[in-house]
Amino acid sequence: MSVAPSPVLPQQTAAEQVRSVLARAISLSLTLDGQTYDLLGAHTVGARGRITLHPPADTPLTDHLDRAPLRTLDVRVDLTDIAPTALRDRVRARVALTGRLAPATPGDPGSLRLDLSRITLRTGTGTEEVAPAAYALAAPDPLALEEAALLTHLADAHPDLVSDLVVLAGSRLPHGVVRALPLAMDRHAVSLRCEYGEGHCDLRLLFPAEARDAATAGDMVRRLLTAPRCAHHHDHH
Template sequence: MTLAAIPGSTGPSTAERIRSACTRGESALLALEGIEPESTPLHHLMADGSFATLVPARSAATAHILTAGVSGVQAVLELTDYAPLPLREPVRSLVWIRGHLQRVPEAAVRDTLDLIAADDPNPVLLQVGSEFTLMRLEAESVVVADSQGAESVGIGALLEAEPDPFCVLETSWLRHIDSDHGDVITRLTSRLPAPLRRGQVRPLGLDRYGIRLRVEGDDGDHDVRLPFPKPVDDVHGLGQAIRVLMGCPFVNGLRARQS
């Protein structure tokens, strides 16, 4: 897979991409040495730089962690960021969070759940104590890998970054464009370098900085970012920025001349 760059192309920082992946991802895998990986439905970055996660209460992983007591265990949390559409290569990026995992003390569970729910009122939080055990991963390293390679990011940078404002809605929007607005894809395809226009072009990603397209060709897959003129922060600005990329003459609300 290759990444084609449009001149002047900009995009989210590594920390922003990780924050968005954490917010968007529905599940992750928690790996402990000697234990089968467990799926966890929550991976929430706390204000102190640790990650709150839920582990099935009756799993071998939870039993192993509880046996370790206050010393905890080493663990890796793996998040997979999937493309919103069925592509030949559906994985957009992988995030690995390595660190020290401990059970949240019973006395601190309620307050911790309240802090999480203030940012993410996930219904699965109601299952803590019955179906899941609340754990805290003290992160020692965070690495993201995608078509551009692998890169690590510090916890401080993660805390300073924000998830993309459109990351939760990205999947539904791109699926809608792909299924119901072929004209949008056609216009965006015209912005690509000529050699890439011969492949099958599908929406790959959307963020405040621009749109990413996946070109599936006979020579492999190519990812291209089409940048917006400037970053956008709301739905109105997003719609206008997309019209600019499409070359819409009425981007500023002008109306066609009446005959």
């Protein structure tokens, strides 16, 4: 007897997840020679994911950089992806970037580029290494910058829709859900966090079609409630 293979469910690649985390991040931590510095609004992400740091002047970090030989340094950059809704555990992913710092452009000591050598993505499902070449070729999810607004609007203005979406899981969802809130959204799906007395279950519901932008995403959420239930998928963590 042959068994049909499970369908490959559309989802972001690890490289796309890293690019999405970077696209919406406003802060990061920089570790240099054992010292860690928190930077807020002091980085930009350019073409092919090129990361440029803009350390604020007259800070311990700039003093440290001024003392470094040749301004070419081994560093680690850490970013934490936080859910915008009031979940118990709001950490969705952690990204660690290691590489070397060097002047971004000649004659501009205030900007440093990060030449990546290693990228690690850690989520609730495990840890994955991302090749720098794959990272450079990937693009952020088209909803990455608007995801927070979409999720908070869904949670605050449409709690009835959230409840209806949870019902889509039917008997596959364990009993005893205390609370359900939007967890994440990308072009392929919306994810809900179903919390219990202890622990939680993450429910990922595939859209009937890819969402190109915020307006399309809203339409996809509404269409989920009338789409065939066999198209839905859920993950337990």
